[in-house]
Amino acid sequence: MTPTPRHEGRTALVTGGSRGIGRAISRRLAAEGALVAVHYGHDHAAAERTVKEIIADGGRAFPVHAELGVPGDADALWESFDREIAGQDAKPGLDVLVNNAGITLPRTIANVTEEDYDRLFAINTRAPFFVVQRGLPRLRDGGAIVNVSSVTTRFAYPAIIAYTMSKGALDTFTLALAKELGPRGIRVNAVAPGFTETEINPTLRNPEIRRAYSAESVFDRLGQPEDIAAVVAFAASGDAGWTTGQWIDASGGVRI
Template sequence: MTTTQRLGGRTALVTGGSRGIGRAISRRLAREGALVAVHYGHNQDAAERTVKEIGADGGRAFAVHAELGVPGDAATLWAAFDEGLSGQDAEPGVDILVNNAGITLPRPLAHVTEEDYDRVFAVNTKAPFFIVQGALDRLRDGGRIVNISTGVTRFAFPPIVAYAMTKGALDVLTTNLAQELGPRGITVNAVAPGFTETEINPTLADPQIRKRYSDHSVFGRLGQPADIADVVSFLVSDDGRWVTGQWIDATGGVHLGV
């Protein structure tokens, strides 16, 4: 928990901001004073619940709906954002964009279909690309972009190879955007979680899998959504002004000894 208001007067958009890591990021940024647009694709109840939680904490938020991975998704998202923002006491535009929304594909290469492949790339890679494109004229100078990547772009984990590939592309986008947007004072970074406990990861219900994943970290535990949200909070604040184009390992020291 934080008592500061270091993001006061700023507007943030968190894609996939209603559950898991996205929910933790939305709540953390709101506690720091940001007005947070909580994007959701399908679960309206979760988005409304997150907005209410933020309000109960004394923060400000509104829900934004847009299905990602379909034609025109980025345009739909930004239209919904603009409409939602117009109902708030805030200037048009955005200061912080967190590309968090994504889907997993827990299948090894031999079992990935073309439909699977196209779907995971549409949501995890194509959508953030065009969301950023739509943000360029809305993002204020001195703004922040954070892309949520994954530790498996740095070490091999064949069971989710297609998913890892989507995030590898996002890492490349991160460095190129940092170069392009630097003259505007905009920082762009990627944050890479490891094995993180969220309600959308059903495999963690198995005690043996939980232990196996926990043992990958030098701390001997699973990551928590708040662990990731805290890193994002630093990057989007003034304290993170001199960090850009970086891939931030937030895995809890996974595979340090390998």
């Protein structure tokens, strides 16, 4: 089924938009009519591949490069965005910002080093904060911000304790932003995937772990990136115009 053009004439930026859930989000927003800035940090080939896929499907997209989790990352991202969008047939500015880029850390508290912790929070928490801060002058009134969180912020999961903490901070960020940006008509929501089929999770290579994760969902399967992308596209659209400050479960019913 062809998605409805809910994002026609809009410009969207998806951080970590070249692979996994980010790639699916980029493709979904483009299929719904948006011009999509596909951000990537290191994998230029993946970004080019995603952009080419979108164009081949009749959509519009361009790559944006900036390494996140390092000093000056937000400024570098927006400088790249401004430079690249100048070459597009589009007005400056942005309608949809999806903070998707992130890393995992599958370790219990005893095995997390200070370096691990700092890098995790630099990418998963600090980067979205300053990407939004620097991006607000570009974000048009009536736009939307979607933060990709995790269902694991709602139950105890010691195996990835630092990761869930970084995403929990993002949930709080969502609430505060929704209140602050409400007067501009900008909606801010968090979408929380569950166990999803992406390369970011190395544990999925283990068949026993795959079966266990699948069994967590009421549908007895892993989520697919496209499942998450559909929810993000809705949350960013006018169809969700009366929804802000919400944590939207996109886990397939994990632990309900």
